[in-house]
Amino acid sequence: MLTHETPRLRAAGRQRLLRALSGRLLAACFGAGVDSTAMLIALRLADLRPDVITFADVAAEKPETMAHLDRIGAILAKWGWPPITICRKVPLASTGYDDLYGNCIANQTLPSLAFGMKSCSIKWKQKPQDQVLKGSRSGPNAAPPHPIWIEAQQTGQRIVKLIGYDCGRADTRRSRNLPAADADFDYAYPLQILGWSRETCVEVITEVLGPDFVPIKSACFFCPASKIWELFWLAADHPDLLERALYLERNALTGKHSRFDEIEFGSSWEDLVRNADRFPSSNTTVGLGRNFSWNQWARVSGVVDDAFRVRRDATSRARFLASAGAGCGAGIPDDSRRGGRRSGRTAG
Structure with missing residues (x-):
């Protein structure tokens, strides 16, 4: 059962989250992996309810990840939280493809990460989520802005994008090299505010939701970062x-x-x-x-x-x-930075 007395969120950590995020317009970026799942739990434990939760669907996630997305959606409904907003880039019909995989096939190239770049993530993940929030006036992705964006514009507030980076070296390095704000959004990293490592995130998910809710690593099935x-x-x-x-x-x-x-x-x-x-x-x-x-x-x-x-x-x-x-060295098919064997079943 989810309570505020979980050992993983002491009063001091809860207060740090509240000081950083209370009263702000919050947009949680959910990746359907360990970190972002733990981030949602941390917000819930701190009585912080996001105004919107977005997931960028590049049509290349593993089936276990999509199953986890559905199960977390059911949890959010029980909490009375907003549903997960699925964000997908819709290319122009003239491109001849409709997803990242098709993009690579049509252009006879590898994902940009194979060349040390991140343009595929920007094009297929970041921008679709931004467009859902800000809206788009024309093209195949045309849509009105989300109510959170309208409220921000009317009240002069800044939307805070919540990113699920943990306190491991890799995620700390990533967040350190990113700006705290851009022209449209502020950025915050709740897991780093709490000092949670990947291992702690797994323990929190297990403790609060149960071991079956610890997801596999979220990534495209053709991700160049795969081990x-x-x-x-x-x-x-x-x-x-x-x-x-x-x-x-x-x-x-x-x-x-x-x-x-x-x-x-x-x-x-x-x-x-x-x-x-x-x-x-x-x-x-x-x-x-x-x-x-x-x-x-x-x-x-x-x-x-x-x-x-x-x-x-x-x-x-x-x-x-x-x-x-x-x-x-730990189990199947979870992130190599953590333990627990998970083979032959659908993760959730």
Whole structure:
């Protein structure tokens, strides 16, 4: 049961949140992962109710993440909170695609993160959420502004976007390099205000909602930040998604925008994928893993057959799950920064 006496939110932390956010117009950005789920719980424990909760749907999340989204939506209804507003970018019909995956296929390229950039996140996540709040006057995304934006404009208040960054080194580095405000919004990080780590977030979710509500890592099934153990898990539980990711990589690295130089490497990308054990050292992005190709990893690891179809027999699946568990050192398929085995079921 959710109470204000949970050991994870002491009076001092609650007061810090209230001092920072009480009386403000709050827009919670929900990513359907561990941190953003814990952030919503923290707000609830502090009696802080967001005015709007947004989720950017890029049509590439794993099924477990979408199931978690639905289950959290049911929890919010019980709390009397606003429902999660699904934000999706609608491209112009002339583009020939309607989601991030299709964008990469049509342009014969990898997601921008594979090249050390973040334009895909800005284009497909940040901007759609901004448009839902601010509205858009024309184009396929035309819509009136959200009531929170109208209230902000009428009263001169600033909307505070709440981001679920925890106190780990990676998230602390990210937040440190971001502005505290821009032309439209202020930004706040409730988990960092509380001093909560990823491990604490998992404990809070388990304590307040139950262990079944600890979600898997929220990311596209073809995310370049994926670790090897996550690829093994994908091969075991979602072989169709891994095959789509492998096709995306082949389409890009043999396509018109490929950065792969056959002269530099001594062979074509496709020849190296099929015949070499690894790529030569280079600054060139050689695949979805940036310095490694998912297709080559899949071949060398025995994940795929000669036609690059993921092996689906029971023995192979058991091996993939074992490799995933050994690789993350904690469990399947949760974020590698935390513990708990979660295999063979839908997370919520």
